[in-house]
Amino acid sequence: MAKETARIALTGNEAVAEALRQVNPDVAAVFPITPQTELMHRFAEFVNDGKVDTELIAVESEHSAMSATVGASASGVRAITATSANGLALMWEVLYIASGLRLPIVMPVVNRALSGPLNIHCDHSDSMGARDAGWIQIFSENTQEAYDNTLQAFRIAEHKDVMLPTMITLDGFIISHTTEVLEILDDEAARRFVGEFTPLFTLLDPNQPITMGALDLQDYYFEHKRQQVEGMYNAPRVIEQVGKEFLELTGREYSFFEKYRLDDAECAIIVMGSAAGTTKEVVDTLRERGTRAGMIKLRVFRPFPYEQLAQALSHLKSVAVLDRSISFGAQGGPLYLETKAAMYGKTIPICSYIYGLGGRDFMPAMAESAFNDLFEGKCDQQMKYLGLRE
Amino acid sequence: MASLKELAKRQDIFCSGHRACSGCAPAITMRQVTLAVDKHLVAGLSTGCMEVVSTIFPFTAWRSSFIHNAFENVAATISGVETAYRALKKKGKLDAEYSFIAFGGDGGTYDIGLQSLSGAMERGHNMLYLCYDNQGYMNTGIQRSSATPFGAATSTTPAGIKIAGKQQFQKDLTQIMVAHDVPYVAQASIGFHRDLNKKVTKALATKGPSFINVLSSCHRGWRINPADSLKYSKLGVDTCLWPLYEVVNGVYKLTYKPREKKPLEEWLKGQGRFNHLFKPENADMLMTFQKYVDHKWNTLLWKCGEIKERPE
Numbered sequence: 001m002a003k004e005t006a007r008i009a010l011t012g013n014e015a016v017a018e019a020l021r022q023v024n025p026d027v028a029a030v031f032p033i034t035p036q037t038e039l040m041h042r043f044a045e046f047v048n049d050g051k052v053d054t055e056l057i058a059v060e061s062e063h064s065a066m067s068a069t070v071g072a073s074a075s076g077v078r079a080i081t082a083t084s085a086n087g088l089a090l091m092w093e094v095l096y097i098a099s100g101l102r103l104p105i106v107m108p109v110v111n112r113a114l115s116g117p118l119n120i121h122c123d124h125s126d127s128m129g130a131r132d133a134g135w136i137q138i139f140s141e142n143t144q145e146a147y148d149n150t151l152q153a154f155r156i157a158e159h160k161d162v163m164l165p166t167m168i169t170l171d172g173f174i175i176s177h178t179t180e181v182l183e184i185l186d187d188e189a190a191r192r193f194v195g196e197f198t199p200l201f202t203l204l205d206p207n208q209p210i211t212m213g214a215l216d217l218q219d220y221y222f223e224h225k226r227q228q229v230e231g232m233y234n235a236p237r238v239i240e241q242v243g244k245e246f247l248e249l250t251g252r253e254y255s256f257f258e259k260y261r262l263d264d265a266e267c268a269i270i271v272m273g274s275a276a277g278t279t280k281e282v283v284d285t286l287r288e289r290g291t292r293a294g295m296i297k298l299r300v301f302r303p304f305p306y307e308q309l310a311q312a313l314s315h316l317k318s319v320a321v322l323d324r325s326i327s328f329g330a331q332g333g334p335l336y337l338e339t340k341a342a343m344y345g346k347t348i349p350i351c352s353y354i355y356g357l358g359g360r361d362f363m364p365a366m367a368e369s370a371f372n373d374l375f376e377g378k379c380d381q382q383m384k385y386l387g388l389r390e
Numbered sequence: 391m392a393s394l395k396e397l398a399k400r401q402d403i404f405c406s407g408h409r410a411c412s413g414c415a416p417a418i419t420m421r422q423v424t425l426a427v428d429k430h431l432v433a434g435l436s437t438g439c440m441e442v443v444s445t446i447f448p449f450t451a452w453r454s455s456f457i458h459n460a461f462e463n464v465a466a467t468i469s470g471v472e473t474a475y476r477a478l479k480k481k482g483k484l485d486a487e488y489s490f491i492a493f494g495g496d497g498g499t500y501d502i503g504l505q506s507l508s509g510a511m512e513r514g515h516n517m518l519y520l521c522y523d524n525q526g527y528m529n530t531g532i533q534r535s536s537a538t539p540f541g542a543a544t545s546t547t548p549a550g551i552k553i554a555g556k557q558q559f560q561k562d563l564t565q566i567m568v569a570h571d572v573p574y575v576a577q578a579s580i581g582f583h584r585d586l587n588k589k590v591t592k593a594l595a596t597k598g599p600s601f602i603n604v605l606s607s608c609h610r611g612w613r614i615n616p617a618d619s620l621k622y623s624k625l626g627v628d629t630c631l632w633p634l635y636e637v638v639n640g641v642y643k644l645t646y647k648p649r650e651k652k653p654l655e656e657w658l659k660g661q662g663r664f665n666h667l668f669k670p671e672n673a674d675m676l677m678t679f680q681k682y683v684d685h686k687w688n689t690l691l692w693k694c695g696e697i698k699e700r701p702e
Contacts, residue, residue, distance in 0.1 A: 026477040027470065055477040057469055060509030064466035067459055067506065071434070071470025074457055077477055079470065097459055203455040203471060204478060206430050206486035213458035214445035 012175035017042035019150035026077035062087035076202025085112035099134025104157035121359020256305035265294025267374035306342035408451035413616030436498030465510035496537035524608035574600035581624030613662020
């Protein structure tokens, strides 16, 4: 295994670009948006230096980025693009079309707050806005995971039983612009893992012309949506299988979520993205003080692993769910609502915390205060905020 | 250039069985345009009448490959298809020769899709963008678009008591495309099928992007007899409202000059959407419209080198 990996220092954006270089996709559509820009700068360098064979389309908007990616993917090639925040929001319409046409597009999303007011820093409101678009959503804790998830995303999206577009996310600036040491596979090993792409259907088969994106009236639309659900339903098995193969290759384990000191925990926090690293530190500190704190880092938000999550949480006294986005008018953040639904019928108190909007730092004291609430039995129905001036 | 006899023997790519209205000029446009294709074809369509009538799942009127994405993005979509084609060719994974045509109605082209079209033309994809211009958002209930002519009554510009129809002139999209320095830009009409066929053949032979704007009446929106679709497609040209010309690498050329320039009224009369213009109180609107058409026509004649002096 050792000769197939190397340890290098890269930013999250560079690490994802590195994974994309190794995959060598056929077509990439590029449009800038902070904090994703650097990712595609790096990739464009690979294109212009001849390090990949990719045809790059420098489009005039994110809407066209996703539209061109749909066109390319429908033509039977590996097609990618990347975006953030308002860019993802501008793609929104076409995200549904990509999944509706069952196109295995892979798209890194560098998480950033949605306007307005304008803010370029991290939160998850962009991904959460797209959560019902029929895309698989995989969150990353750090640069290493952003790299690993990118490679795995192609295998998941392209699996014949799944055939759904997949976005992998990394927290804007916190991961995208922070240089970390990570382990990368050598090119050959990465390529072997991802494999060749053989499309199930393509516009460019001269012997078999096809019509894609037909008008779907009352008599078929519902059935086609049901088939998309089937793809999502099959995804967990594939995500697990791909994770296992990746473990064998790299020694790094990936599933729907990571349990951190959870098995003997009394109370736990659920969190996604870079905040997981901070929370782990807090769990360790609390453990040293003799408190039985635990954590779940959710990796796969779509499809939501509700059964496994409910199982993993079933022994706890109380749970705090930390959301980096708000669902206005709802009882809590999106992750909270999903967790609460997964735990329906169980009597464990679950409470909602909103943190880190617009790039507000997530400090250890914030995770600690949520844990304090749990251990003091102050887990109530009211949505709370961490690190907010009120 | 295929002869009419040869064309008649070609199998339609846009075939019968679609669900367009009888006498639908855009459907005739689709058929005539695709008849000129002699390679494999990927056709794209923006959301609109032609997509709706030709691909009702599980049926399709397309014998070529076909993709519909959304209303405003057919140019970007075909950009992606054409790029994938180049990628596959480069890697030696595909032998077949393909043409790429993006079709859009005037709503999807002049209006909501203008950015996507502009981007695709600027990037220089090897594709033809063909606009079937029926001068309104027809299948959604006949609303005005920026291609709707002055004075026309639509459901968003009704012939009211205070405001009589659309108050603005039609956007000159063909000129906007010329300004993109696209190597081949043309205006055509299904009333002149040989001319249209020639232009599509030329456009598809052009290396890089090309654009053709085709006047394609909508009898529902224009309030004309379905049997008169071709008549009005011809009259639009003969009244010089819709001149037939092409711009090859920036050089203008008229491809048809009416022997006798007919008064605009001949095109307007009989179209229910212009009935109110013939009321005495709207006489000035008729005049304004005729003056506008004259000026545009004379300017075009000057651009084509047909007259020496630039009209004022």
